[in-house]
Amino acid sequence: MTTATSAPTVENATIHADASSGTVLEVVDLEVKLGRGLHRTRILNNVSLTVERGETVGIIGETGSGKTTLARTILGLTPAASGRVLVDGEDVTRFGRRQWRRLRRRGVVQYVFQDPLKSLDPDLTIGDSLTEPLLLQGVSRGEARDQAERLLAKVSLDADVLDRLPGRLSGGQRQRVAVARALITNPDVVILDEPVSALDAANRVQVLTILQELKAAGIALVFVSHDLGSVAGIADRIAVLYRGEVVEVGATRDVITNPQHAYTRLLLRSAPTLRTASADRTERAALRAQLTA
Secondary structure: OOOOOOOOOOOOOOOOOOOOOOEEEEEEEEEEEEOOHHHOEEEEEEEEEEEEOOOEEEEEOOOOOOHHHHHHHHOOOOOOOEEEEEEOOEEOOOOOHHHHHHHHHHOOEEEEOOOHHHOOOOOOOHHHHHHHHHHHOOOOHHHHHHHHHHHHHHOOOOHHHHHOOHHHOOHHHHHHHHHHHHHOOOOOEEEEEOOOOOOOHHHHHHHHHHHHHHHHOOOEEEEEEOOHHHHHOOOOEEEEEEOOEEEEEEEHHHHHHOOOOHHHHHHHHHOOOOOOHHHHHHHHHHHHHHHHO
16 A cells, blocks of 8 residues: 555555456457568567456556557557457447547546656646546536646645646646546546656655545556556556566466566566565576576
């Protein structure tokens, strides 16, 4: 669990009650290739994953494992070579821009980028960025602003932030605004791509605490990260990506206490632990050798 003083680590991870009440996101045998012609490289290979309503699923892997590509493919930002992505039971794999715009306006799925400036128009005030999705749904301007103020309060920001530009906010404030914007349409599932990796320790704890509260509110979260410690504190299940494949998936406590794959064990040894540094280095080297054998 997160606390007010420290970020979650593998040691204080807890297992959460099953919040399953229907599948909101399903990835089936997904394959993604990038590049052109004979130079296409397979990034994802037969990846399958489900997310239930109210569930938090962590997707863990090092840089280059394919986790961000998976998130972008789910959202239609990167095309799939084969396989399917279903959001709320609807096959969105071949959706075009207009269809995705319709789906996002319905508020079914939302995305929080690692860099919040990618989520926020630098020329729009925070108030305009937050209220725009509601105005597109036909909500009155006054009600949209009231909802934006209430949502900012939930992410521990004052209402005066509404009149500022993103460049006038700190990194931690911008990331909390990005989370608020993703929530403004009351989505079924929010995908977060490394949402705390660029933040300092204090802001990281604050954002993770907010995510804990969203989880308690029943919103499905897909938490993409290289940091197993952060994910373990809030995830119900963890899927481990290695070289574009899911090599292990299971309940959080099972994965961190009884990892089945050498790569998962390597990630665990790389996470903050109470073990001695020399013992960790020796074990990590052995696991690396096992993976490359």
